[in-house]
Structures are given as C-alpha cells and as structure tokens.
Amino acid sequence: MTHSTHDESESFDLVVRGGVVVTPDRLIRADIGVRDGRVAAVGDGLPAGRQVVDADGLLVLPGLVDGHVHFREPGMDRKEDFGTGSSAAAAGGVTTVFDMPNTIPPVATAELLRQKLALVARNAHVDFGLYGMLGQSNADEISPMAEAGAMGLKLFMGQTTGDNPCPDDGAIHAGLRAAAAAGAGRRGARGEQPAAAAVRPRTAGRGAPRPARAPRERPDLVEVEAVTRIVTLAAAAGTRIHIHHLSSGAGLARVRLLRSLGYQVSGGGFSSGTCR
Ligand SMILES: [Zn+2]
Numbered sequence: 001m002t003h004s005t006h007d008e009s010e011s012f013d014l015v016v017r018g019g020v021v022v023t024p025d026r027l028i029r030a031d032i033g034v035r036d037g038r039v040a041a042v043g044d045g046l047p048a049g050r051q052v053v054d055a056d057g058l059l060v061l062p063g064l065v066d067g068h069v070h071f072r073e074p075g076m077d078r079k080e081d082f083g084t085g086s087s088a089a090a091a092g093g094v095t096t097v098f099d100m101p102n103t104i105p106p107v108a109t110a111e112l113l114r115q116k117l118a119l120v121a122r123n124a125h126v127d128f129g130l131y132g133m134l135g136q137s138n139a140d141e142i143s144p145m146a147e148a149g150a151m152g153l154k155l156f157m158g159q160t161t162g163d164n165p166c167p168d169d170g171a172i173h174a175g176l177r178a179a180a181a182a183g184a185g186r187r188g189a190r191g192e193q194p195a196a197a198a199v200r201p202r203t204a205g206r207g208a209p210r211p212a213r214a215p216r217e218r219p220d221l222v223e224v225e226a227v228t229r230i231v232t233l234a235a236a237a238g239t240r241i242h243i244h245h246l247s248s249g250a251g252l253a254r255v256r257l258l259r260s261l262g263y264q265v266s267g268g269g270f271s272s273g274t275c276r
Contacts, residue, residue, distance in 0.1 A: 012040060012049030019055025032060060063095025063126075068244060068268075070161070071097075073120055075104025083123035090125045097126055101133040101154055102162040108133045110144035117149060134175040136167040142178035153179050154244075157226050158218075169233060176237035183239060223251035231258050231265045243267035 012033035021028045021042060033041035033049060071085035082099075089097050099120070101107035107116055113132055120128070129151035134142070142153065155175070157166045167175065227243055234241035246252055246267045255267040 011047065013037075014051045014053065015046050015049035016053045016055050016060055017046075019058045019060035022059055022061045027059075061093060064093050065096040065098075066094045067098045068100065069097045070100045070102070071120070072103060073123075074116065076161070081123065082120035082128075083125070086123070086125040086128065095126050096128065098129045098131060098151060101131045102156065102160060102164055104162060106133045106135070106162055106164055107131065107145075107150075108135045108138045109141045110148040113145050113148045113150055133164065134167065134172070134179070135164065136171045139171070139174040139178045142175055143182040146179075146182040155230070157230065158222075169229070172230070173233050173237055176234055176239050176241075180237050180239040218247075220248040220250035223248050224254045227251050227254045227258070227265075227267075231255075231263050234265070235263055240264040240266075 012035050014034040016032040016034070018029070018031065021030050021032060028042070030042050030044060031046040032039055033043075033046045066089060069085060069089070070080075071082050072079045073081040073085075086097065089095075103116070105112060107113050107130060113130060116130060120130075130149065131152050131154045132142070132145035132150035134153045134155040145153075153175070155167070155172065156164045223246070227246075230243070231241055241264070243251075243255060243265065244267075246255065252267065255265055258265050
C-alpha cells in the first residue's frame with residue numbers, strides 16, 4: 001500500500017475512518033487524516049482526530065466538480081433554485097458547480113453577473129462559478145464580465161430554454177475576440193478564460209425541442225455544420241472552444257477530425273442533446 005507518512009504525535013483535525021478510498025488507479029481501504037484543511041495522511045489505524053467520521057462501508061472520493069448545471073435562478077426558480085440545486089449537488093458528493101447563463105434575464109452584462117452572484121451566493125451550499133452569455137450585441141461586456149468573475153462564456157447556437165437567439169457570425173467573432181483578449185489579460189494570474197459553445201441545431205419552431213421529433217428537426221447535418229463553423233470562428237479569434245450538448249456520432253467525429261488538424265476544441269454532451 002502506498003500512502004503518505006504521518007507523524008502520529010501530531011493530531012488531526014478530522015479523521016475519516018474505515019472507508020474505501022478511491023484513488024486514480026485503485027481502491028484502498030484506509031483512514032484519511034485531515035489537518036489545516038488538507039489531507040495529511042492516508043493509512044491504516046490513524047490516531048483519532050478532533051472530529052471522526054465513520055465511513056465504514058462507504059466510498060471516499062475527492063469533491064466532484066460539475067462543470068455544467070442549470071439551476072434556473074433567477075427567473076425560473078419554480079423548477080429549481082440555487083438552494084435546492086446545490087443541496088442536491090452536495091448530497092451527491094459534488095462540491096463545485098458551474099451554472100449556465102440562460103436564466104431570466106440572461107447573464108449578458110457585468111452588472112447582471114454581479115446581481116446574480118449576490119443573489120445566489122446566499123443560498124449556495126457548494127462552491128460555484130457562473131458563466132456569462134455571448135449574445136448578439138454584448139462584445140463590449142465580455143471583458144467586464146470576466147473582471148466581475150465570469151469563469152467562462154456560453155454561446156447558444158440554437159433555440160433552448162429562454163429567448164436567446166443565436167448571434168450572427170459577425171457577432172460571434174466579435175464576442176470570441178473579446179473573450180480571447182480577456183483571457184490573455186488573465187493568463188498567469190487566474191488561468192486562461194475559455195469560451196464555451198453550446199451547439200444546438202436549429203429548429204423550425206421556437207421553444208424546447210420535442211424528443212420524438214428531434215431526429216427530424218435536428219438531423220446530424222446541422223450539428224456538423226455548427227461545430228465546423230464555431231471552431232473556424234474560434235480559431236480565427238484566437239480562443240479555445242468547448243462544445244456542449246454533442247448529440248450525434250457525426251458531430252463527435254467532426255470534433256475529432258478538427259482536433260487531429262490542430263484546432264483547440266473539446267467536446268461533451270449527453271444523449272438527449274437538450275437541457276431542461
Ligand atoms: Zn446545458
């Protein structure tokens with residue numbers, strides 16, 4: 001068993017006792033000793049700490065990070081709000097969430113970002129970050145939103161929850177250039193500011209897509225076109241891009257192809273390709 005050495009003469013603030021510790025390469029039955037907010041030891045039979053948690057029969061993992069949640073506050077908190085959403089996150093072992101900007105109003109200015117931060121911080125049970133939105137006419141707000149604490153930008157390329165039509169290519173390029181400039185200003189201190197894109201193929205009507213009609217209304221072609229277009233615009237603007245909501249094999253294949261050509265693109269999604 002590999003574990004850090006520990007000095008038993010020093011007591012721990014917290015000992016998590018008897019659980020199965022999940023490490024990157026295996027499972028270890030061990031105690032965890034925490035001192036000054038950090039894991040100080042992993043091993044068998046650690047001395048008791050000021051606080052002891054019995055984890056017998058439980059898995060012990062680092063806090064998980066969910067980089068894509070929609071807690072719907074403000075404006076749609078009949079569905080969920082930051083209190084209920086972050087409570088569920090904590091119950092599931094998720095200790096950090098990043099919340100999407102298509103609330104009502106959408107988070108498209110620094111002032112709205114500050115208002116949302118103040119609103120949700122009161123009810124957040126886990127650490128969190130907020131996305132800003134890249135819209136048709138808010139390129140001037142990108143840098144101020146980054147300064148106000150936005151941890152990324154989301155661009156909606158198709159109709160989704162809220163009334164947020166996709167910007168035209170000129171507006172997308174202007175917004176991504178502003179994101180690249182804001183990221184360059186933050187590099188080193190707080191890391192690069194990535195831009196994020198939601199690829200959501202266009203539909204004939206407004207409102208959320210109906211799953212039964214999705215294959216007809218959202219054929220693979222529009223996802224492939226959207227991925228190709230946004231990656232082209234992001235490369236021209238000098239920023240990385242992450243594709244959310246990939247929903248087709250053809251879209252994934254296009255992401256892989258573009259990566260193989262050297263484009264800075266990543267992707268993820270889930271099967272329905274939509275979001276409540
Ligand atoms: Zn989403």
